[in-house]
Amino acid sequence: MAQTQTGDSPPAAGKQRLPAELLKVAGVVLLGMLLMQFDGTMVSIALNKLVGELSVSVSTVQWVVTAYLLALMVGMPIAGWAADRFGTRTIWNFSLIGFLVGSLLCGLSNSVWMLIAARVVQGLGGGMMAPVGQAMLVRVGGVERRAQLVSLMAVPAVVGPTLGPVVGGIIVDDLSWRWMFFINLPIGLVAFLVAGRAMPNLKASSGAGLDVVGVALLVPGLVAIVYGLSQATTVGFGGVQVVVALSLGAAMVAGFAWHAARPNIDALVSMRLFRYRGFATSSILLLLLGLTMGAGFVDPLFLQQVHSESALGAGLLLVAAGVGSALASLTMGRVFNRVGPMRVGVAGLACALVGRLIFTQFDANTSALVIVVAMFVTGVGFGMMVLSMTTALYIGLPPEQVTRATSGSRIFQQIGLSAGTAVVGVVLQFQLTRQQDAAPGGSPGPDALAPAYSNTFWWSVAFLLLAVVPTVLLPKRLVETPVPDKKTESVPRPKEA
Known part of the structure; x- marks a missing residue:
C-alpha cells in the first residue's frame, strides 16, 4: 500500500542527517x-x-574560453x-x-588550436555532467531532502568561481598553466571509481527515441546565441557577426519552442513544463540571476584597476562572496522546508540588492572592510x-520529467551568464572610453x-530588480502528494501550494 504523508505541513526531514549512501x-x-x-x-x-x-593574439586565445562555452551548450x-x-550513472560516467580526456589533451597541447579542440571535448563532457548529476540527486533524495541536497549542490557553484581565480593564479605563477588541467585527473579518477559503486542508474520507463528535429533546432540555435553574445564583448551588438548569430539563434530557438509545444512530441525540453508554476518562475529567475552573475566579471577588474589590488589580492577579497553564499545555502537548507521557497527567495533577493547597491558606491578609496561586507552580503x-529557485524548480513535476x-x-542559467557578461562588457567598455577621452x-x-x-x-542592480515579481510568485511552501509504494516508485511527487 502507498504511504501517505500529511498535506498540511511541509516535510520535516530537512532537519535530519542525510543517509550515508545518499551522501556518497x-x-x-x-x-x-x-x-x-x-x-x-x-x-x-x-x-x-x-x-x-x-x-x-589575444583574439585567438579568447577562443579557448569561447569554444568551451559553445560545447557546453551542445x-x-x-x-x-x-x-x-x-541511465544516469552511465551518462554521468561517460560525461x-x-x-577528463579533454583535460589531459589540454595539458598536453602544443598549439592553441589543439588546446581549443581539447576544450571542446571538455565542454561536451561538462555540459552533460552537471544536469545529469543534479537530476540524479533530486530524484534519489526525494522531496523531503531536496532542499538539503540543493544547498550542497550550491557550494561548488559559488566556491568554484570564488576560489578558482586564486588557485589558478598560484598555479600559473608558481607551476605551469598545464597543471590547471592536469589537476583535474586525480580528482576525476576518484569520482569515477566511487561512482561505480555509489550511483544509481535511473532510467525513464518510456525509452523514447531522440528528438532529432529538436536537436537540429535547439542545439545550433543555442550555440549561435552564445557565440553572438561572446563576440558582442569585442565588436559590440551592432557587429555583423553578432546580429546574424543572434538573429539566427533566436529564430531556431523559437522554432524549437513551437516544435516542443506540439502535442504527442517527446521534446528535449517540453514547453509543457511551463504549466508548472515552480518550473516557470524558477526558469525566469535562473535567467535573471545568470545575468547578474555574468555581470559579476566586472568585480575583479574594479579591484585591480581602481582599487590597485594584485590578482591574488583581488581573488582573496572575492572569497567573501563565496563564504557568504555557502553559509547561507547550507544554513537555510536545514530549515527550508518550514520556511518555503518564496520567503527564502525574497530574503535572498533583498540581501543581493543591498550588496550590489553598496557596489555602486565604490571608489578608489573604499576600504577593504566595506568591500568584504558588500561581497559577503551579496553572496x-x-x-x-x-536554493529557493532550484528547489522550487521541481515542485509538481512528474519524476520522469526531472532530468x-x-x-x-x-x-x-547559461544563456543568462553569457548575456550578462556580454551586455555589461559592452557597457563597461563604453564607460571606460568616456573616461579615457575626458582624461588628460x-x-x-x-x-x-x-x-x-x-x-x-x-x-x-537593474537585473535583480527584474527578479522581484517572479520571486514573489514562487510557491510559498511544499505540500506533498501521497508517496507511492517503494516497489513501484521511489521518488515522491511534491505539489504546489
Whole structure:
C-alpha cells in the first residue's frame, strides 16, 4: 500500500542527517561539479600567459574560453534525453570521462588550436555532467531532502568561481598553466571509481527515441546565441557577426519552442513544463540571476584597476562572496522546508540588492572592510536565491520529467551568464572610453576610472530588480502528494501550494 504523508505541513526531514549512501552519491556529484567550476574560472587567469607561450593574439586565445562555452551548450540539451535513455550513472560516467580526456589533451597541447579542440571535448563532457548529476540527486533524495541536497549542490557553484581565480593564479605563477588541467585527473579518477559503486542508474520507463528535429533546432540555435553574445564583448551588438548569430539563434530557438509545444512530441525540453508554476518562475529567475552573475566579471577588474589590488589580492577579497553564499545555502537548507521557497527567495533577493547597491558606491578609496561586507552580503543573497529557485524548480513535476527539466534550467542559467557578461562588457567598455577621452593624455588614473565602474554596477542592480515579481510568485511552501509504494516508485511527487 502507498504511504501517505500529511498535506498540511511541509516535510520535516530537512532537519535530519542525510543517509550515508545518499551522501556518497552527493559527494561524487559535487566533485564533478567542482571540477567544472574550477576549470571554467582558472582558465581566464591564464589567458595572458597563453598569449606569450603559444605565440598567438589575444583574439585567438579568447577562443579557448569561447569554444568551451559553445560545447557546453551542445551537451546540455541532450543530457536529459541521454540520461533517461541510457541511465544516469552511465551518462554521468561517460560525461566525466569525456571531461577528463579533454583535460589531459589540454595539458598536453602544443598549439592553441589543439588546446581549443581539447576544450571542446571538455565542454561536451561538462555540459552533460552537471544536469545529469543534479537530476540524479533530486530524484534519489526525494522531496523531503531536496532542499538539503540543493544547498550542497550550491557550494561548488559559488566556491568554484570564488576560489578558482586564486588557485589558478598560484598555479600559473608558481607551476605551469598545464597543471590547471592536469589537476583535474586525480580528482576525476576518484569520482569515477566511487561512482561505480555509489550511483544509481535511473532510467525513464518510456525509452523514447531522440528528438532529432529538436536537436537540429535547439542545439545550433543555442550555440549561435552564445557565440553572438561572446563576440558582442569585442565588436559590440551592432557587429555583423553578432546580429546574424543572434538573429539566427533566436529564430531556431523559437522554432524549437513551437516544435516542443506540439502535442504527442517527446521534446528535449517540453514547453509543457511551463504549466508548472515552480518550473516557470524558477526558469525566469535562473535567467535573471545568470545575468547578474555574468555581470559579476566586472568585480575583479574594479579591484585591480581602481582599487590597485594584485590578482591574488583581488581573488582573496572575492572569497567573501563565496563564504557568504555557502553559509547561507547550507544554513537555510536545514530549515527550508518550514520556511518555503518564496520567503527564502525574497530574503535572498533583498540581501543581493543591498550588496550590489553598496557596489555602486565604490571608489578608489573604499576600504577593504566595506568591500568584504558588500561581497559577503551579496553572496548570502545569491546563496538563498539559488536554493529557493532550484528547489522550487521541481515542485509538481512528474519524476520522469526531472532530468529534462534540469537540462532546461541549466540552459536558462547559461544563456543568462553569457548575456550578462556580454551586455555589461559592452557597457563597461563604453564607460571606460568616456573616461579615457575626458582624461588628460587619455590615461585616466584610478580615481577617474571609478565612475565608469560604479555606473556599470547599476546594471546588476537593474537585473535583480527584474527578479522581484517572479520571486514573489514562487510557491510559498511544499505540500506533498501521497508517496507511492517503494516497489513501484521511489521518488515522491511534491505539489504546489
